[in-house]
Amino acid sequence: MIDKEKWDKTFHDLPDVPPVDEPERQYYFIRKARQIVQKINEERGLPLRYKIVTFGCQMNARDSEKLAGILEQVGYIEEAEEEKADLVIYNTCTVRENANQRVYGRLGQLGHAKKSNPHMMIGLCGCMMQEPHVVEKLKKSYRFVDLIFGTHNIYKFAELLATRLESGRMVIDIWKDTDKIVEDLPVERKYSFKSGVNIMFGCNNFCSYCIVPYVRGRERSRDPKAIIREIERLVADGVVEVMLLGQNVNSYGKTLEEPMTFAQLLREIEQIDGLERIRFMTSHPKDLSDELIEVMANSKKICKHLHLPVQSGSSRILQKMNRRYTKEQYLTLVDKIRRAVPDISLTTDIIVGFPGETEEDFQETLDVVRKVRYDSAFTFIYSKRSGTPAAVMEDQVPEDVIKDRFDRLLAEVQQIAAEVCTVHQGTVQSALVECRNEHDPHLMTGRLSNNLLVHFPGDESLIGKLVDVRLDECKGFYYIGEIVSI
Numbered sequence: 001m002i003d004k005e006k007w008d009k010t011f012h013d014l015p016d017v018p019p020v021d022e023p024e025r026q027y028y029f030i031r032k033a034r035q036i037v038q039k040i041n042e043e044r045g046l047p048l049r050y051k052i053v054t055f056g057c058q059m060n061a062r063d064s065e066k067l068a069g070i071l072e073q074v075g076y077i078e079e080a081e082e083e084k085a086d087l088v089i090y091n092t093c094t095v096r097e098n099a100n101q102r103v104y105g106r107l108g109q110l111g112h113a114k115k116s117n118p119h120m121m122i123g124l125c126g127c128m129m130q131e132p133h134v135v136e137k138l139k140k141s142y143r144f145v146d147l148i149f150g151t152h153n154i155y156k157f158a159e160l161l162a163t164r165l166e167s168g169r170m171v172i173d174i175w176k177d178t179d180k181i182v183e184d185l186p187v188e189r190k191y192s193f194k195s196g197v198n199i200m201f202g203c204n205n206f207c208s209y210c211i212v213p214y215v216r217g218r219e220r221s222r223d224p225k226a227i228i229r230e231i232e233r234l235v236a237d238g239v240v241e242v243m244l245l246g247q248n249v250n251s252y253g254k255t256l257e258e259p260m261t262f263a264q265l266l267r268e269i270e271q272i273d274g275l276e277r278i279r280f281m282t283s284h285p286k287d288l289s290d291e292l293i294e295v296m297a298n299s300k301k302i303c304k305h306l307h308l309p310v311q312s313g314s315s316r317i318l319q320k321m322n323r324r325y326t327k328e329q330y331l332t333l334v335d336k337i338r339r340a341v342p343d344i345s346l347t348t349d350i351i352v353g354f355p356g357e358t359e360e361d362f363q364e365t366l367d368v369v370r371k372v373r374y375d376s377a378f379t380f381i382y383s384k385r386s387g388t389p390a391a392v393m394e395d396q397v398p399e400d401v402i403k404d405r406f407d408r409l410l411a412e413v414q415q416i417a418a419e420v421c422t423v424h425q426g427t428v429q430s431a432l433v434e435c436r437n438e439h440d441p442h443l444m445t446g447r448l449s450n451n452l453l454v455h456f457p458g459d460e461s462l463i464g465k466l467v468d469v470r471l472d473e474c475k476g477f478y479y480i481g482e483i484v485s486i
């Protein structure tokens with residue numbers, strides 16, 4: 001039901017000129033958009049509904065929560081099905097070419113759905129929008145898109161939405177880069193009990209295959225006080241686990257006015273009462289310090305899991321990738337971490353078929369996989385990203401050769417992961433209960449400190465709680481278990 005009196009009051013209260021400072025300016029546009037949306041809802045007798053589709057990494061997932069936070073405040077209601085929504089937003093990823101193709105495919109279908117819903121608006125944002133050729137293509141061949149914005153001005157979403165709602169015209173706003181970080185905008189979390197927390201934005205590493213530094217801009221760290229304040233608020237709101245997010249969390253703090261290390265930040269976060277678990281992603285091996293290993297070893301809250309992307313096991317390829325470590329340095333680092341935190345779970349990212357990769361290079365990668373014995377690994381086929389140094393390197397590896405290596409790597413990774421998983425069978429471990437099991441409604445699903453999942457009998461009242469579970473049976477990459485104490 002719309003409270004007409006309240007709506008009229010808001011309408012009259014809003015000054016003509018928006019504030020200049022952020023976030024006040026965005027709160028002004030939230031109210032402005034709310035007025036327009038309320039009017040439409042009244043005329044239709046039905047609330048407008050939104051659906052956000054997120055591609056890519058945890059950064060994008062967190063950004064989508066920020067978009068949802070604003071939409072909820074504006075008065076939209078979440079809708080599960082894209083075709084039924086009045087506002088569909090694709091938060092895109094461009095790290096590999098197939099991510100882009102998926103967006104174009106789905107966009108074509110959505111264009112048809114739009115024809116039968118006159119209220120439907122389509123918004124596109126995220127990393128793909130930071131590529132000029134993408135925006136050109138959209139302007140030319142996808143005229144039905146209503147709103148296009150990038151990664152740097154995502155905090156302006158309320159303003160862009162209000163502009164689109166008011167003008168009825170396609171709104172495109174892309175920035176090349178920014179040094180601005182806007183704090184304290186609304187967020188609508190996907191989970192009540194866990195949350196991502198950005199600690200930095202952008203990336204300065206320029207790995208030669210990677211487009212992220214071009215689409216996410218230069219590295220900027222958030223003020224530690226703002227991070228702590230956000231986590232304290234999250235904890236007060238029921239969050240027990242945070243995932244600290246950055247493309248390279250190990251270089252956190254270097255660009256701050258008063259520089260501080262990631263390890264120091266972790267020490268401060270550890271002090272937050274009521275916070276039970278701390279995770280972080282992603283660690284670049286070149287910047288992983290002894291100080292961080294020490295903090296991890298002594299922490300009661302940092303989870304026993306480290307995602308440490310190796311990308312390749314060949315020092316020659318690593319150099320061409322501009323990763324700035326060798327195979328030996330990586331293996332030494334792994335040893336050091338394992339000595340300090342013996343039960344840590346290690347996971348990684350591996351690229352197969354980087355330009356110039358020979359069978360010998362690939363064997364080096366297999367060697368690292370066998371030596372480290374990862375708990376799991378994300379394996380990727382090299383994807384040429386135009387504008388990156390690797391895209392113009394000679395000796396691009398033929399597709400069939402890459403496919404063959406990829407299959408061999410995957411088999412090795414999976415076999416080792418299954419063996420590693422059995423190590424914990426029979427132990428009792430703490431699990432954060434996340435949801436009901438999708439396939440078997442009698443079971444609940446919890447996440448262990450080492451990031452593996454365990455399924456066990458239980459009910460929904462357990463969601464968000466930490467429970468002790470006995471890991472009865474290892475099923476390759478997850479467990480079936482039983483609660484022993486709550």
Ligand code: SAH
Nearest residue numbers: 209210247282309349350351380381382383
């Ligand atoms: N900042 C993170 C990674 C972000 S991208 C890090 O440095 O580890 C996530 C993963 O995508 C990378 O680790 C890499 O394995 C993969 N990736 C990035 N660019 C790629 C490309 N051009 N082709 C294939 N995989 C790629």
Ligand code: SF4
Nearest residue numbers: 203205206207210212
């Ligand atoms: Fe890409 Fe390398 Fe930056 Fe990771 S560290 S985002 S792989 S450039």
Ligand code: F3S
Nearest residue numbers: 056057093094095127
């Ligand atoms: Fe993709 Fe952007 Fe993340 S390119 S992997 S969504 S930073």
